[in-house]
Amino acid sequence: MELIDALLSIEIQNVFAEALRTRRGLHLSFRWGDDTASDDDGRAGGPDSDAEGEFPQVRIATLAGTDLLVTPRHLEREAPPGSPRGLHVEYEDLVGYDWITEDTGGKVAAHEEHYDRLYLYTRGRRTHVLEDLGPAVYPLMTFLGRVVELRSQKVLLRRLDPEDVDLLGRALHAAAAGPFVEDREMPEFFGQDRASLQVVAHLWPRLNLAAPALREILESVVDFLIRRRERHPDAWDALVDARPEDLRAAYRAFAAIVR
Numbered sequence: 206m207e208l209i210d211a212l213l214s215i216e217i218q219n220v221f222a223e224a225l226r227t228r229r230g231l232h233l234s235f236r237w238g239d240d241t242a243s244d245d246d247g248r249a250g251g252p253d254s255d256a257e258g259e260f261p262q263v264r265i266a267t268l269a270g271t272d273l274l275v276t277p278r279h280l281e282r283e284a285p286p287g288s289p290r291g292l293h294v295e296y297e298d299l300v301g302y303d304w305i306t307e308d309t310g311g312k313v314a315a316h317e318e319h320y321d322r323l324y325l326y327t328r329g330r331r332t333h334v335l336e337d338l339g340p341a342v343y344p345l346m347t348f349l350g351r352v353v354e355l356r357s358q359k360v361l362l363r364r365l366d367p368e369d370v371d372l373l374g375r376a377l378h379a380a381a382a383g384p385f386v387e388d389r390e391m392p393e394f395f396g397q398d399r400a401s402l403q404v405v406a407h408l409w410p411r412l413n414l415a416a417p418a419l420r421e422i423l424e425s426v427v428d429f430l431i432r433r434r435e436r437h438p439d440a441w442d443a444l445v446d447a448r449p450e451d452l453r454a455a456y457r458a459f460a461a462i463v464r
Contacts (some may be wrong), residue, residue, distance in 0.1 A: 208218040209359055212236060213277035214261055216351045221263050221275075224344035231341045232268075237261035242354045243456035249320070265314065265345070268321070268337035292335075296352050304346060307332075313388050322351065323349075361414045370410050372447050377406035379444035385433040397423050414463050425458045 206398045214237075221235050224306065237260075263275040278298075284291040303324040305312045314354070321338040338345060347390070380386060381402040391398050399407075405412070405422060406420055431449045434441045445452065 210260070210277050210357060213352060214356075214357055217261050217275065217277055217348055220344050220348045220351070221325060224341075230339065231344070232266040232339055233341050233344075234405040235261065235265050236264075244363060262339060265338065265341045268339050273335065275348065283325055292333055294327060294333060296356055298351060299325060299356065300328060301326040301353060302346070302349050303392070303423070304342075309366055325349075331412070357414075361463060362410060365410075365459060366455075369458050371454045372445075372452060374406070374409045375445055375447075376426050376430055376452060377402070377409050380430060382435065383432055383440050383444050384437050394429050398423075414459075420460055420463060423456055424455070424458065428453055437445075449452070 213440060218235075224231060225235065254305065260276050260278065265273040267273055267282075270286065271283050271291075273280060279293060279295045281294070282292040303326070305319050305322055306315045307324055308315075310431065319336075321336070321340070321342040321343060323335040324339065325333040325335065327333065335345075381412065386394060388399055391402065395402055402422070407417070430441070430445060431452065434445075434449060440457075447455075
């Protein structure tokens with residue numbers, strides 16, 4: 206099982222188990238190994254010791270009478286009555302989705318009639334429509350948001366030089382834990398306190414790399430560390446361990462990819 210499969214297995218469990226606890230009328234069932242749950246009994250399922258290596262599955266009974274199967278790798282819908290073809294979408298091909306209508310300005314007007322409709326956008330500019338999902342549209346949207354986010358992270362990391370990723374991580378740790386900046390200066394230069402920056406440094410690069418806020422933090426950290434390098438040369442050598450121009454180049458490469 207790849208890391209992305211493991212992460213999405215956890216997400217599918219958390220999202221739909223929470224939905225079963227808090228919503229009614231979802232018409233869905235959850236299964237992972239021998240453990241099952243549905244909105245008939247309101248109980249959330251989860252993995253057990255016999256389920257290791259298996260993928261969780263969610264089955265949504267749509268209001269149109271067809272079933273939609275959701276897994277950590279793909280979703281598929283059986284063919285509707287009178288149609289020769291169903292739908293199968295691999296998440297590695299999913300680039301985005303929309304809710305209610307593709308017309309941004311028409312969502313409010315169409316909400317009452319089409320609140321349970323999703324548009325899935327896949328590579329090659331293809332659009333797939335899921336309709337009649339009922340209230341299950343809400344946890345499904347939440348899960349698809351995590352799919353797009355985590356899959357995009359994987360693509361971005363593949364495009365980044367591992368040495369640049371490592372160097373930027375060292376810079377974050379140096380700013381968060383090193384002597385370069387005093388506690389009182391943190392909000393002014395980085396927009397957050399030391400504890401918050403330490404969390405960012407600890408999670409790097411398991412963050413939303415495309416987030417503008419992260420790019421701003423990295424830019425501030427790189428500029429600040431380079432300005433303070435001569436004040437703390439020993440700490441620079443121990444924590445950053447790179448030439449200033451290499452650190453700046455690593456940030457520029459990162460910014461060029463995630464913009």
